[in-house]
Amino acid sequence: MQYISTRGQVSPIGFIDAVLMGLADDGGLLVPEQIPQVAPSILKQWQELTYTELALEIFSLYIDDEIPRADLQKLVESSYATFRHTEVTPLQKLSDDRYVLELFHGPTFAFKDVALQFLGNLYAYVSERRNSVIHILGATSGDTGASAIEGVRGKEGIRICILHPHEKVSKVQELQMTTVDDANVLNLSVKGNFDDCQRIIKDLFADIDFKHRYHLRAINSINIARILAQTVYYFYGYFQAVKQGSPAKINFSVPTGNFGDIFAGYLAKKMGLPIHKLILATNENNILARFVNEGLYQPGDFKETYSPSMDIQVASNFERYLYYLYGEEAGIVASLMAQFKTDGRLTVSGDILAQVQGDFAAYSVANEACLDTISAYHQTYGYLLDPHTACGVTAADQLAAPGEATITLSTAHPAKFDEAIQLRQIKQTYPPQIQALFAKPQFQTVVDGTNEAIQAQLEKFF
Numbered sequence: 126m127q128y129i130s131t132r133g134q135v136s137p138i139g140f141i142d143a144v145l146m147g148l149a150d151d152g153g154l155l156v157p158e159q160i161p162q163v164a165p166s167i168l169k170q171w172q173e174l175t176y177t178e179l180a181l182e183i184f185s186l187y188i189d190d191e192i193p194r195a196d197l198q199k200l201v202e203s204s205y206a207t208f209r210h211t212e213v214t215p216l217q218k219l220s221d222d223r224y225v226l227e228l229f230h231g232p233t234f235a236f237k238d239v240a241l242q243f244l245g246n247l248y249a250y251v252s253e254r255r256n257s258v259i260h261i262l263g264a265t266s267g268d269t270g271a272s273a274i275e276g277v278r279g280k281e282g283i284r285i286c287i288l289h290p291h292e293k294v295s296k297v298q299e300l301q302m303t304t305v306d307d308a309n310v311l312n313l314s315v316k317g318n319f320d321d322c323q324r325i326i327k328d329l330f331a332d333i334d335f336k337h338r339y340h341l342r343a344i345n346s347i348n349i350a351r352i353l354a355q356t357v358y359y360f361y362g363y364f365q366a367v368k369q370g371s372p373a374k375i376n377f378s379v380p381t382g383n384f385g386d387i388f389a390g391y392l393a394k395k396m397g398l399p400i401h402k403l404i405l406a407t408n409e410n411n412i413l414a415r416f417v418n419e420g421l422y423q424p425g426d427f428k429e430t431y432s433p434s435m436d437i438q439v440a441s442n443f444e445r446y447l448y449y450l451y452g453e454e455a456g457i458v459a460s461l462m463a464q465f466k467t468d469g470r471l472t473v474s475g476d477i478l479a480q481v482q483g484d485f486a487a488y489s490v491a492n493e494a495c496l497d498t499i500s501a502y503h504q505t506y507g508y509l510l511d512p513h514t515a516c517g518v519t520a521a522d523q524l525a526a527p528g529e530a531t532i533t534l535s536t537a538h539p540a541k542f543d544e545a546i547q548l549r550q551i552k553q554t555y556p557p558q559i560q561a562l563f564a565k566p567q568f569q570t571v572v573d574g575t576n577e578a579i580q581a582q583l584e585k586f587f
């Protein structure tokens with residue numbers, strides 16, 4: 126499989142080069158040259174696979190024999206051996222038509238571990254096999270950072286620097302990142318919000334001289350490996366729902382900020398998984414919901430919400446969707462992105478908007494409504510949702526029609542967001558791994574949110 130850029134100015138490259146390139150060198154995002162198609166007969170066979178077996182089959186479609194199958198199998202097995210649940214991503218049935226796919230059984234209690242345990246191991250493999258220098262630069266609104274750090278801490282030949290918005294992540298998220306004392310980890314607490322962090326890293330990746338001089342590698346969902354790893358749980362969740370007797374129409378509801386997770390679902394559907402509706406759930410930072418419902422893609426005012434990981438305005442994977450929305454015409458995507466840079470907005474209407482609304486249904490969840498859902502599900506089902514998952518469940522309740530079953534992706538364990546849970550007087554016990562964080566010293570550097578300030582830190586660290 127070869128990978129090309131959404132902006133069309135990068136010669137096709139193999140999987141490992143695509144992972145190492147991260148952001149495409151022309152400023153676009155890498156996508157597979159063709160999306161592999163999975164026939165219904167194969168889907169039927171896949172229903173019987175374990176999570177790791179399924180991951181191996183799906184990765185093989187995108188990696189060919191660039192990584193020998195035996196090596197790939199070892200990478201996959203070691204990545205999911207760190208999960209606390211034997212099913213890796215178990216499906217919980219709450220009622221006949223409401224399911225929650227728990228993606229938080231990895232080391233940092235968030236869905237990011239599903240892809241980042243694999244990507245961390247893949248980087249170590251590539252570093253050894255190709256003797257490549259791996260200097261990871263990432264931005265986080267809370268979950269990606271901890272997970273990426275956990276994936277590579279202490280690994281030979283790898284360094285990682287993560288930017289998080291100063292005092293805008295939950296206490297547990299902050300502790301998970303900043304209590305790591307391995308010498309290959311640098312945490313920068315940036316004065317600003319997540320969009321500032323993401324803009325800075327994108328600018329640094331787009332500065333090709335700087336990127337090559339410091340061997341910058343990406344762990345955010347701009348990296349195609351993240352998306353591919355995240356498609357696996359759509360297949361797995363769907364198969365489990367079928368086995369548990371779900372009705373024929375199965376939706377997924379996806380809490381989303383950076384559009385990576387829901388783009389993985391879109392890709393799974395394009396591969397042939399018969400997902401009925403893809404429900405896009407945002408919090409009050411609702412640029413994506415406004416795009417789907419009104420055709421306007423324009424950042425609004427930044428809001429701090431109970432679901433801080435989704436406090437995002439400019440969604441980095443949106444460009445990948447534009448590429449498919451406009452019939453894989455890289456020239457159109459390049460000019461749309463140039464237009465967005467100049468005008469700060471994009472609009473779609475007519476047939477294109479109808480296509481968007483055929484691809485997604487979207488709902489933006491108000492802050493208090495998110496807490497109401499947490500209380501209601503706790504009372505009705507005795508099930509504690511984290512605030513991000515609660516946004517997904519709220520959107521499912523609004524948009525799923527009778528006769529449809531909806532699987533909401535549960536993106537994080539509620540213990541990561543006790544600040545919000547406590548507002549509804551719900552008491553939870555922290556898992557011991559999280560409780561232990563409170564006794565540890567923290568290591569982080571507070572910096573201004575400017576490219577120059579970050580660049581200076583990176584020059585010292587890399």
Ligand SMILES: N[C@@H](CCOP(=O)(O)O)C(=O)O
Nearest residue numbers: 265266267268269345346383
């Ligand atoms: N919600 C994310 C933001 C970064 O998204 P990514 O999927 O591109 O890594 C976070 O928790 O950091």
